[in-house]
Amino acid sequence: MLTGSSRRCVLSQQVALAIVGSGGDGAVAAGEIVAIACSGVGLHVMKTEAYGPQIRGGESSCTVRLSTTPVRAQAGAVDALVVFSWDDFARFSDEIAVAGRGIVLHEEGDSAPEGLARTTIGVPFARLAKEAGAPQAKNIAALGVLSALLGLPADAIRAAVKQRFAKKKAGVVETNLRAFDSGEAFARELTVQIEPLSYTPGPAHLLMSGNEACAVAAVDAGCRFFAGYPITPSSEILHFLAEWLPRIGGSSLQTEDELAAIGAVIGASFAGVKSMTATSGPGLSLMAEMLGLASIAEIPAVIVNVQRGGPSTGIPTKSEQSDLLHALYASHGDTPRAVIACSDVADAYHATVDAFNIAEEFQVPVIVLSDQLVGQRKETIDADTLVHDVRERRLAPQHELDETYRRYAAGDDGVSPMTIPGMPGGMYQTNGLEHDERGRPSAIYGVHERMNGKRYRKMEAIARKYPLFRRYGPARARLGILCWGSAEGVVCEALDRIGDVSVAAFVPRMLAPLPAAELQKFVDACDEILIVELSFSAQFHRYLRTEIDLPRGRTHVHARSGGKPLTADEVVDAATRVLAAEEVLV
Amino acid sequence: MTCEQVFNANDYKTDLKPVWCPGCGDYGVLTSLYRALAESRCEPHETVVVSGIGCSSRLPGYVETYGFNSLHGRALPIATGVKLAAPALTVVAVGGDGDGIAIGGNHFLHAARRNVDITYLMMDNEIYGLTKGQAGPTTPAGDATKSTIYGNPDTSVDPCRLAISFGASWVGRFSGDVKGTTALIAQAIAHRGFAFLNVMSPCVTWRGDDQHKELRAKVRAVPADHDPASAESALRLCGETGHLTIGVLYDVARPTLLGEMMSIRWRAQGEAPPPTRADMLQAFAAV
Helix, strand or coil: CEECCCCEECCCCEEEEEEEECCCCCHHHHHHHHHHHHHHCCCEEEEEEEECCCCCCCCEEEEEEEECCCCCCCCCEEEEEEECCHHHHHHHCCCCEEEEEEEEEEECCCCCCCCCCCEEEEECHHHHHHHCCCCCCHHHHHHHHHHHHHCCCHHHHHHHHHHHHCCCCCCHHHHHHHHHHHHHHHHHCCCCEECCCCCCCCCCCEEEEHHHHHHHHHHHHCCCEEEECCCCCCHHHHHHHHHHCHHHCCEEEECCCHHHHHHHHHHHHHCCCCEEEEECHHHHHHCHHHHHHHHHHCCCEEEEEEECECCCCCECCCCCCCCHHHHHHCCCCCCCCEEEECCCHHHHHHHHHHHHHHHHHHCCEEEEEEEHHHHHCEEEECHHHCCCCCCCCCECCHHHCCCCCCCCCCCCCCCCCECCCCCCCCCCEEECCCECCCCCECCCHHHHHHHHHHHHHHHHHHHHHCCCEEEECCCCEEEEEECCCCHHHHHHHHHHHHCCCCEEEEEECEEECCCHHHHHHHHHCEEEEEEEECCCCCHHHHHHHHHCCCCCCCEEEEECCCCCCCCHHHHHHHHHHHHCCCCCCC | CECCCCCCHHHHECCCCCCCCCCCCHHHHHHHHHHHHHHCCECHHHEEEEECCCCHHHHHHHECCEEEECCCCCHHHHHHHHHHHCCCCEEEEEEEHHHHHHHCHHHHHHHHHHCCCCEEEEEECCCECCCCCECCCCCCCCCCCCCCCCCCCCCCCCHHHHHHHHCCCEEEEECCCHHHHHHHHHHHHHCCCCEEEEEECCCCCCCCCHHHHHHHHHEEECCCCCCCCCHHHHHHHHHCCCCEEEEEEEECCCCCHHHHHHHHHHHHHCCCCCCCHHHHHHCCECC
16 A cells, blocks of 8 residues: 655644645545635645636646645645546646655555655545545545544534535535545554644634735725626636625626726726726736826726736636736836736735725826736635725815816826816816826827826836835845745745845835835845746846846846746755856846 | 706817817717707716717817717727716717727627617718728728728628617617707717717718718608617618618617616625625635
């Protein structure tokens, strides 16, 4: 039953597991059950999923990392892997690594591929499920095995199984629980010695995805109109708001395309309601012209872009950081907009509220740049951290509205008090054409220069008010790592792993306007710079070169395609090579 | 929103001078819109005129209401957003045939099928005027234009036929004087749901003086026996060759987008007290 040389897995404060299967195997469902159960007993959880392209029945995998302390990144390698079919595993072998001392539990009789070099244990998942009276429940039997081997909270998992199948026909809960029990019993007979997860139960956490956090944030920020077109991997935002906005007096509209989605958002915002759309790369491409309209007509709009592999249709189900330049520059002309990144689920919440605040206060379109990894992974989070100041639109006071009102008369920060339809005396006709202070079309150079200046002054004001970034490590460093978005958690974990007090990191949360002064100060205080990103053409590096001075010959770049999550291992490796004076790439 | 106060057409004029050519049909439509808004007692500050891009899409700048001259083809999504956000407003979308049927054709279909509660006024000149004389979707087949030097290879479409097929609940067509246009615009504004009015608006610059004459020769009123509740009868009128039937072609009552949105809210809220933020977060709580 046991193959391989290692018989002992050292597990203690944290554990990572993965389940791989085909449609019907319930790999993802099993992962969800573990995640919800563990969040309920106060463990910190990060759950990620990966799918093949099939709508139903394709291969899927679910990875769950459990820890007694907050989790910053998905696991680089798992301690236990359940494989219902090696054929399915082959599709994910690039993405799921088993730790050196990890174990692989596979369907008995399905022979392991050569060269795996890990402890493999054949488990009769199908038979255990069948004998329990629930042939479909081999995933639950696998949970029983994992629970016993890894010391997972069995009672909480049982409760989660009950909840999941509560609405199924009579007997389903019982047979599934029996499958769980027989998995546990099977594992107890194994001779493999594993140090179980050691934890003290604590208060329950919430379990939320980044997309859900964006949607909750929108509700909290006062968004009462959402328009969107379904697109992977952002549709959960549409789903949540389609359910919740009508319950709180708002509206959610599924439009015919992304052009209409952002059009409806701009219309609703023009009419005075905080509004948002959500999409992914292909949708953002279609929205480019409307982004310019919101920018020149100075109408608040929030656009969440959940990045996936590109270009074109690319890899819809997997993450990448390659929409960066598009988010920063999309739309013709000189088009100011704000772009704010989110690094994790909590950040998705705060970035989205910030996006509404900036959009409303400065009358600009704001893009929240998320990605599939942040958007679709679930993390534990506490309700008391989901709090953020909310700001309102700068409206012209009703008593000041008379014939002297100028919709686009600029204050020092470039912002003009706005009116909304329904306000007597505040009427104006806005325009995608260049226009003067009254909103009237103008083709005159002087007007164009003046209004461009006004619109870009808002960016300076945003930069002053929202210099959002996070910085890690010492003030002076031998090595400074620059990254953004979902790379942050991985880089933080790498910093911990390197444990070198002379390595620092800087993560801008505002990508436009960039906190350039702070970033330059950081760069100037580092001997070597390492830029880390999931973009083959190194878009972040290119962008930084346009905004700040990077040291010639001392700037290294670790940039690769998405399609597989960034791991702390590769960041550690790149950093170690730079510190050892090996060039990574310049 | 309409009110008891009496308005006259001049109340809706801005001091901006139209960019249109002398003799352009759009002047007549603009005057008709001023009169129809006054007749309908639309409060200027509670009215929004939205357009796309094109000669006729310049119109919002000339109307003293809230206005939005947006992007080519995109008037309808923006108008939809305005109406859903602020249902009390009177929302009128305006534009040309190229704006509404070529680049914005998809939105025309979906605004009509949703039966969104707005008026859509299409000024149809059978040509692209602003870009100086290229064939558009309503340009007759065979016509030579700047972009179809050897004759237009495409079959033209009838905007009214499209609107009826797409599910608009009120469809009218007009070609002629300000009085008649005014009356139809006022009816369209009064309609509950998506009201589409195709107004023939001759382009003297790119279609020549003959367009006026040709239209006059073809025009005839809706026959007395036409039943505007019958899509079949309305489509038959659209299909008759040699005639351009003007008047109310189609007029039915059916659920509107605003009504559906209200009904969705009722269904979502049920009898329960309004949900709290804690209720929302409960969706993410463990067992």
